[in-house]
Amino acid sequence: MNKKLYSTLAFASFLVFFGCTNLEENILDETSASGLSDRQAADGILVPAYALLPNIFTHTNYFALQEISTDEAILPYRGGTDWGDNGIYLAMHQHTYTSTDPNIRNTWNLILQGVSRTITALNALPTLNDPITKTYLAEARGLRAYYSMLTLDMWGLVFVKDDLGTNSKILRGEEAVEFIKNELLAVEPDVQANVGPGRISKGAVWGLLARLYLNAAVYRDPYGTPAFKPEEMDKVVEYCDKIVSSGQYSLANEYFSIFDMDNHTNKELVFAVDQRADLNGHNRMSYFSLSGDQFPLPAYPAANGTDGPGITSDFYQTWAKAYGSQDPSIDPRFYKQNLSIYSNPADSCVAADNFNINRGILRGQQYGLLRVNGAFLKCPDGKMKVGKLFHDTRNKPTLAVNFTEKIDFTVEGSNYNTGYRVEKYEFSKKSTSGRNFGEADLIIVRLADAYLMRAEAKLRKGGGEAAALADVNTVRAARTARGTPPPALTTMNLDLLYRERGFEFYWEMLRRTDMIRFGKYEDSWTEKSNKDPKKRIFPIPQTAIDGASNLPGYLKQNDSY
Template sequence: MKKKVILTVMLAGLYVLNGCTNLSENVLDEASASGLSDRQAADGIIAPVYARLPDIFLHTNYFALQEISTDEAILPYRGGTDWGDNGIYLAMHQHTHTSTDPNLRNTWNLILQGVSRSITAINTLPTLNDPVSKTYLAEARGMRAYYSLLTLDLFGLVFVKDDLGENSTILRGEQAVEYIKNELLAVEPNLETAVGPGRLTKGAVWGLLARLYLNAAVYRDRYAAQFTFKPEDMDKVVEYTDKIINSGQYQLSRDYFSIFNSDNNTNKELIFAVDQRADLNGHNRMAYFSLSGDQFPLPAYPNANGTDGPGITPDYYRTWVNAYAPNDPSVDPRFYKQNLSIYTNPADSCVAEANFNINRGILRGQQYGLIRRNGVFLKCADGKYKVAKLFHDTRNRPTQAVDFTEQIDFTVAGSNYNTGYRVEKYEFSKKSVSGRNFGEADIIILRLADVYMMRAEAKLRKSGDAASALADVNLVRAARTATTPPPALTSMSLDLLYRERGFEFYWEMLRRTDMVRFGKYEDKWTEKTNSDRMKRIFPIPQTAIDGASNLPGYLKQNDSY
């Protein structure tokens, strides 16, 4: 959806620049000055509403909050030189983060800018006469509700504002849940059914409503010793997931990893996603974040490599081992996809460029790949690319193998460049010159497998309907027929469903929300012992508190921060 942005949006003062809540903007409408049609003006007004999503979903923003704070991802101070960042990733993992954490501040700012731009669109679109304005108005209002769902989930509050000249009203708990619910219900009739995963549709709103109702018990009573999941909420989860499933508009992908390929914009499992095609935004770094700095996925670009970022914790890895023992976890096609053979002799260590693709999923042990010397890749006599065991040459440790170990922690040994199994779930873009650009894979916000899993959970929580829940979970497992699907489960419980969500959605920025809802967020795992319930939500950034200081009592810091 290419759009020429025709609005210049001026974010006013500390309230927005520092991420606080006075969302007033000065809108300079250039439509009349440039002679643009109402349709062109409408296109330009709706574009900024979505434009902050790629930045929100940057690997160091929403991903860090939702994954590194959990048992799935850990990011140590690599080699004592990389990813130190004043200890913010250590603190995030250990739940000792503070209100000055820059990743928290950036995520807050970007989400509230999305709210602000939505409000601008809500106030401007009604002045245009093109019929598309009605749909765009619904999308803008729905996106404001989605951004509000993010602030509620992450920070425990929602900002409500319609008039650009007014201060926002702050809602928490039941009031916040009701506000988001009513906003989504209000826009659903005016949304389209099929405009692609990069825009808000009826299906996306149904899914967001299901997600809201599923987590409503958490949002109403954030620090409860045990959450009360109301039967009527679970009925609503079933109602809205049924709508999506019965629409016939979406289908589960046969190939699990194709869901995360660079061309996933057309994958029918996606319901709502961040449009990342290269001619639009295309700069996500999900594929490069976990790879070694000595893994080079693209023969065409010798400067495109990984960064030795987060690995998975042994605790999370062991959930796979325990589920499939005595078999290796790779019997589950979601765990690993072998694209690159392990080369053991010179006769089969030469690979044509067109045939070179790195492995996907959870990467363990010795890694093989392209060998770079003096900035170029080695080639065989026949012109093909040399593939061999990888060593940490870029780290000036040429004798240390890129041999990923299960153990990873914050000790000196556990923070080495080879520690921790790595995740290559999203495809490394074939166009990425550096690994840090042109990430075309759409970042998934909601997909059909989650719909089935939410329905299964709602049935379990309401009535203990294990048979229906088991059927939904096994349907998702059996759908991955491009390879041998994982064996069917024979029983179902909340603990098994939680484990299954961990298998299906790892690295998809759902883990923290899941852990809180399932009562697991206060558990112990690698390098994390903090059991404070108050850490279920993050602190409001200090810059926001400071920015609101001229309104006494307006913005209160969350408890324990």
């Protein structure tokens, strides 16, 4: 393809990606493409490097690897008919995953495609004569560092090359950590501060550096006991301080607003996958856990859930034990009621514009829109009829959508109603099928994580209990929109901080990394007893091993696979 035409097509993607409006459509051929300015060409070169992030962050890719492998999420073979998938979700949860797992392969491929696109950008941008290229080069390099963090975290290696015509050098351990660190430090002066959460900004670089330093001990020795260096914990504090004191970010008083459809402008977001509606985002984070008989949108009777993963009883019990005789819903991060029928059964008729499903961790009998023969029932006044839900779409009309705490791989524990479900991200009001479209930015780094990473670093260095407690309570105290925030904690240690990270970041694809760093990944939980520390790292996909077979010794499979 003509290079100028390629740049034109990429530029068209850029216009969609960055949300420009009032655009007139022009048909461009290879002749008219020659009229692109260097700025337009630079725009078109950078956007493909970002464009794969929504694909990486789908429910069966990065989410599956980071959540279903942990005590937070479990996905049984529903009813013996759904989500069987040759046992890959059972294996993911039980740490018996193999090098032929398609979700591992797809995640690997997408991330490495992202790396490749950043290298293309790093080679192409210097040929253009526009001042913006300096910033764009820094963004591409920073994004390559982020993709490299993902491969280091999940597979224990990093691919490095600058020349498109050469083979990548493979780094592991200390070398890999140093490469990523140096890349991020190199771009920090040149990235911008106020470009929004969807791009590599100064805040994003600071957040990624803090995360890298916090996990460096694990990355150096992935199968051993992490030896956290005091000087690295100081660096975590330093970069978290930069985020907190920058004045650009603020903690949201409504916890679930962080995950709303319009969260792109939420001041808590530091770095995120830009998923606004005009970017062809997906709704998978919202639909994945809901029942197939929960229909969140009066306008779209085909938009529903899929009876995917629930949370384990083990994870739920961390909430229950923390609050003792009080229900965990006193913590505004646990649950947000939007349907008044739960507290007032007489409210069974709801105007379509006012209908919103509940958010957070959903327990017990679920109520919602009643669908008969493909259409929703209405009250005599034209409002939407709301009532008790049953598993009609599963041909189980007598089985109530009544979520139970028990969920496991037994026949009883794998039924469609088992497991408390999670509805953290707002269900897109434009998702005609429940799967497509998605306005909500998917969060990579947010301000609360800066506070809690800083707290952890202070604890790991020693002597920082009071300062760590203050950081944790600052986050808890911020969630005031619906009344009383979670009660302040009176003491702090690493176990309490680990628990607090579970409460704050559940379902945000941080759990596996947290469990490894806190020494919890070899623990036993529902349907998981494997204690092999080598399962902290995923197998390199067999397709990648096979593809490199003509280079003996180049790509060595990770231990135990």
